[in-house]
Amino acid sequence: MTIRKPQYEDLLAADQALGLGISKADIQAFTELLEEVSHDYAIVDALTPELPEVRYPRTPGHYPAPAENPYNAWYVKSEVKGRPGGQLEGLNLALKDNVMLAGVPMMAGASSLRGYTPDVDATLVTRLLDQGATILGKAQCEYFCVSGSSHTSAQGPVKNPWDEARSAGGSSSGCSALVSAGLVDAAIGTDQGGSVRIPAAYAGFVGMKPTHGVVPYTGVMPVEMTLDHAGVMSGDVRTNARVLEAIVGDDGLDPRQRRLPDSFDYLSQLEAGATGLRIAIIAEGFGWENSEEEVDAAVRAGAERLRSLGATVDQVSLPLHRKGHAIWTPIAIEGTANQLEGFNYGSNWKGLYVTSLMRAQQDWRANASDFPADVTSVLLAAHYFRGHYHGQYYAKAQNLVRRLKAAYEAVLADYDLLLMPTVPLKAPRLPDPGCGAREWVGRALEMNTNTAPFNATGLPAISVPCGMAQGLPVGMMLIGRDYTEATLYRAAAAYEAAFDWKTL
Structure with missing residues (x-):
């Protein structure tokens, strides 16, 4: 230049x-x-830019035809083989299409990014390949990763393998369909308001959002840096734990990573069982305005099954949980707009800047008329509230996050885990493409009242399928203290080993 x-x-x-x-x-x-x-x-x-080394050969791949893309889940297929003999050898993975894979197209669900090809691998990609995984390609995601449903990508809706007329969940929607259908062993999703866990609940698999910062976000397109999490989506608990263990830890390039543990061991407790675990059912996680009775009932039944396995299970009231989504909202709205308008990184940050992405995004306003209604609603809200209050409510919400996290930690001082429905409803039907803005946005943002607070607080949370309701999966969410992913896996593995959720 x-x-x-x-x-x-x-x-x-x-x-x-x-x-x-x-x-x-x-x-x-x-x-x-x-x-x-x-x-x-x-x-x-x-001066020569400082970029991480790209170590493993790959091709740009190809855009799959409908015949090899039954749920519209893939964006690009490009097989990248990892190091022979690694701990993940034999596992096939998909990457959400906001995770950078050098030399392979990425569009993050957005028409404004069509034609962009990253020049770096995300840190987590290098770590997966170093451990022997095979990456099969990039999975569809929702437009700029805003929607919690699967109808907003510029490439068209992603379909739920359980019922193709229903949402697969978002924004990690393509990963959801691929994992649910068994087309990959696992996938890397990202989660700002529930985008790993919502799909897990809608489509029936294990979705882990680890502690904020434990997985480096380097080389992943950001949405809001204080909410951004990379997580693992898989058909079973052990695979999930294996993949997460391979990608965690400091990379020296992501300032979100601080005070991390010296080591990570997610596998040794998988067979420890539920005996001795103390679990708090959070009363306020049930009975939302849009909660479905059969979903609440299935999750309560799941809690009773954990009790039958030897866990202590009590119901606890945590009133501030009902305000957690509201606290998350200004952060998500204004932060998302700040990232977009700041060309994805803005300033005042010491992390790796992927300047190729910044160039690709710099003319986003030229494509703003193509934005779906959910993205438009975020930009309108951010423009209004920032214009009138100049970021004060973003700031106040960030300050309130400390109170919210303290409220959860006060319960977690007496319990190992919190328990509630992942989402209040079963996978809903995909909206008609011609529906109005109200229905489009409502479908995109209706489900994250329980998931979003744990993006704001950064506490680890896992969604585990606990049963069925009217022929569709139901997700049970478990939440722990910072860096207690091993305990979450222990409880999830105990449930998985004892019960076939598809028959419940």
């Missing part, structure tokens, strides 16, 4: 835009002064 020095006319326009009231004589002086600044920019431009 050649640095263009600012001209007199550029600074005249800047003065008018900023309202600085600079005299014409001083504008000429500033023009000359900024020539020196331009010289420093030119030096930076000429």
Whole structure:
């Protein structure tokens, strides 16, 4: 990129835009002064960028035809084989299409990113391949990862293998269908308001959102840095734990990672059983306005089954949980818009900047008329509330997160795990493409009242299928203290070993 020095006319326009009231004589002086600044920019431009090494060969792949893409779940298929002999050898994985795989197209569900090809591998991709996994390609995701349903991608809706007229959940929608249908052993999703766990509940598999920062987000397209989590989606608990263990830990490139444990062992407790676990059913996680009675009943029955396996199970009231989604909302709305308008990274951050993505996104406004109604609603809300209150409610919500997390931790001081429905409803029908904005947005954002608070607080949470309701899966969510993923896996594995959820 050649640095263009600012001209007199550029600074005249800047003065008018900023309202600085600079005299014409001083504008000429500033023009000359900024020539020196331009010289420093030119030096930076000429230096070689610092990017992580891409270690494993791959091809750009191909866009699968409908015959090899039955649920519209794949975006690009490109097989990348990892190191022979690694701990994940033999496992086939999909990546959500906001996870960067160098040399393979990525669009994050958005028409504005069509044609973008990353030049780096996400840290977690390198770690998967170092451990011998095979990556089969990129799975569809929702437009800029905003929707919790599976109808908003520019590539069309992703279908639920249990009922193709229903949502597979989002925004990790393609991963959901591929894991649910058994087309991959596991997938890497991302979760800002429930986007790993909502699909797990809708489509019947295990979805783990680990502690915030435990998996480096380097090389993953951000949505809101304080809410961003990468997680694992799989058909069984052991596979989930194996994959997570391979990708956790500090990479030196993601400042979200701080005070991490020295080591991670998610497998040794898998057969420890539920005896001795203390579980708190959170009363406020049930009975939402859109809760379905059969979903609440199935989750309560799941809690009783854990009791039958030797766990202590009590019901506890945690009133602030009912306000957790509200606390998350300003962070999600304003943070998402800030990332988009700041070309995905903004400033005041020490992490790896993927400048190729910033270039690809810089003209997003030219495609704004193509945005689906859920993305449009976020941008409108952010513009209004930031314009009137200048970020104060984003800031207040972030401050309130500490109170919210303390409320959960107060219960977790006496219990190992919290328990509630992952989502209040079964997988709903996909909306008609021609439906109005109200239905489109409602379907996209109706389900995350229980999941979103744990993005804001960063506490680890896992969705486990606990039974069926009217022929569709029901997800039970377990939540633990920071870095207690092993305990979550222990409880989930005990349930999985004792009960065939598909018959319950």
